[in-house]
Amino acid sequence: MWKDESLAGKRVLVTAGADGIGLEITRALVEAGARVAVCDVAGDSLERVVAQLPGVVAIRADVSKENDVEALFQAVDGAFGGLDVLVNNAGVAGPTGGIETLSLTDWERTLAVNITGQFLCARAAVPRLRQGRSPSIVNLSSAAGHLGMPGRSAYSASKWAVVGFTKSLALELGADGIRVNTVLPGAVDGPRIRAVIAAKAESLGKPLEEVTRNYTSQAALQRMVTMRDIANMVRFLCSDQAANVHGQEMVVDGLTQALS
Numbered sequence: 001m002w003k004d005e006s007l008a009g010k011r012v013l014v015t016a017g018a019d020g021i022g023l024e025i026t027r028a029l030v031e032a033g034a035r036v037a038v039c040d041v042a043g044d045s046l047e048r049v050v051a052q053l054p055g056v057v058a059i060r061a062d063v064s065k066e067n068d069v070e071a072l073f074q075a076v077d078g079a080f081g082g083l084d085v086l087v088n089n090a091g092v093a094g095p096t097g098g099i100e101t102l103s104l105t106d107w108e109r110t111l112a113v114n115i116t117g118q119f120l121c122a123r124a125a126v127p128r129l130r131q132g133r134s135p136s137i138v139n140l141s142s143a144a145g146h147l148g149m150p151g152r153s154a155y156s157a158s159k160w161a162v163v164g165f166t167k168s169l170a171l172e173l174g175a176d177g178i179r180v181n182t183v184l185p186g187a188v189d190g191p192r193i194r195a196v197i198a199a200k201a202e203s204l205g206k207p208l209e210e211v212t213r214n215y216t217s218q219a220a221l222q223r224m225v226t227m228r229d230i231a232n233m234v235r236f237l238c239s240d241q242a243a244n245v246h247g248q249e250m251v252v253d254g255l256t257q258a259l260s
């Protein structure tokens with residue numbers, strides 16, 4: 001049996017950890033013995049995660065708001081007295097449509113959550129991580145963070161930004177022993193991707209089944225990935241198994257060569 005105890009007792013913050021991929025990451029880390037705090041904007045999801053995973057600390061915060069992030073890290077200090085790992089998971093799908101149809105509000109909101117949120121959380125985390133035990137940061141990007149994605153330019157731009165942010169932080173923080181990596185999931189089976197596919201089908205005027213088939217056939221493995229696949233990769237990156245993995249783009253997408 002594969003055993004790794006390096007996460008036992010580690011203090012981890014997972015942003016948007018109350019639902020979707022973030023919840024699966026939280027579950028995987030709890031299973032590994034970590035002490036996990038999650039934040040989310042959705043109060044009902046926070047209540048559910050505490051009921052499902054007793055011991056998880058749930059804090060309401062919008063990662064794109066500076067005041068919320070300050071209060072979030074104070075709450076984490078209060079609960080754990082420090083931090084060893086930050087998982088910058090929060091991200092929104094953003095608008096679907098051609099460039100001429102996008103509103104500035106939707107564009108700015110996408111960047112505010114997907115990249116400014118990671119900046120605000122990393123900025124608050126780094127002084128704490130400097131005091132932490134084998135500290136690291138994992139930033140969630142996307143396959144759209146190394147490929148173009150027609151009709152999703154705001155999302156793709158924000159996820160390419162995550163890769164540049166990760167590489168820069170890795171160079172900045174390496175000498176302090178803080179590892180920084182990014183995970184690029186392909187299409188992850190779940191409610192969010194189904195909503196994205198439905199929006200795409202509507203915007204293109206194509207049947208839902210056809211657009212769903214296009215999504216799965218884009219991966220060489222001919223299937224979507226699972227939330228557990230992403231959680232496994234994040235857990236690996238936070239663990240001492242990845243002690244010398246730093247500044248990397250970990251692509252978990254069944255080999256996707258193009259997104260449409």
Ligand SMILES: NC(=O)c1ccc[n+]([C@@H]2O[C@H](COP(=O)([O-])OP(=O)(O)OC[C@H]3O[C@@H](n4cnc5c(N)ncnc54)[C@H](O)[C@@H]3O)[C@@H](O)[C@H]2O)c1
Pocket residue numbers: 015016017018019020021022039040041042045061062063064089090091092093113117140141142143184185186187188189190192193
């Ligand atoms: N689902 C996919 O197919 C997929 C693919 C590639 C990358 N990703 C990335 O993985 C991450 C998680 O995706 P997901 O599909 O689980 O997301 P999701 O849309 O299911 O949302 C998960 C949680 O994020 C919370 N949230 C939204 N905005 C927030 C904010 N401003 N502050 C705090 N919490 C907020 C929501 O309330 C929700 O509970 C995102 O960064 C996403 O871009 C997802």
